[in-house]
Amino acid sequence: MNLTHLTLQELQDHAQKLINQLAELEPFRQGSLTARYHTCGKAYCHCAQENDPGHGPYWTLSRASRGKNVAKTIKSDLVESTKQQIARFHEFQQIVEQLKEVNIRICDELLVREKQASQEAKKKTNHKNQHGYRKRNL
Ligand SMILES: [Zn+2]
Numbered sequence: 485m486n487l488t489h490l491t492l493q494e495l496q497d498h499a500q501k502l503i504n505q506l507a508e509l510e511p512f513r514q515g516s517l518t519a520r521y522h523t524c525g526k527a528y529c530h531c532a533q534e535n536d537p538g539h540g541p542y543w544t545l546s547r548a549s550r551g552k553n554v555a556k557t558i559k560s561d562l563v564e565s566t567k568q569q570i571a572r573f574h575e576f577q578q579i580v581e582q583l584k585e586v587n588i589r590i591c592d593e594l595l596v597r598e599k600q601a602s603q604e605a606k607k608k609t610n611h612k613n614q615h616g617y618r619k620r621n622l
Contacts, residue, residue, distance in 0.1 A: 517558065517566060
């Protein structure tokens with residue numbers, strides 16, 4: 485969305501819409517899913533044969549937390565739900581990014597208004613001064 489030509493009210497409405505979207509997001513989580521296969525080491529097992537994918541897939545959900553990698557095992561039947569949780573995390577991040585951008589624009593608009601208001605106030609003060617000056621002259 486191009487925010488350049490929106491009015492302050494439109495920007496604030498847009499920000500509110502994004503906040504509503506955040507509020508409606510179902511639980512989300514950060515992380516990446518990895519499928520792993522491994523060999524059990526038994527000579528007679530199919531996994532010992534060449535070109536056999538091995539046992540698995542075993543799913544791991546990992547993420548960085550305070551510089552450490554945190555991993556969690558995900559059962560195969562929960563992989564789809566986990567993918568959705570991760571997709572919602574990306575959605576969450578996108579909304580937050582948009583919210584950051586729209587708030588920058590809102591802050592810019594507020595600064596412009598503040599500047600205009602202080603200029604208006606100065607004009608009024610000047611006007612009063614002129615009046616006072618004229619009155620003293622009469
Ligand atoms: Zn095996």
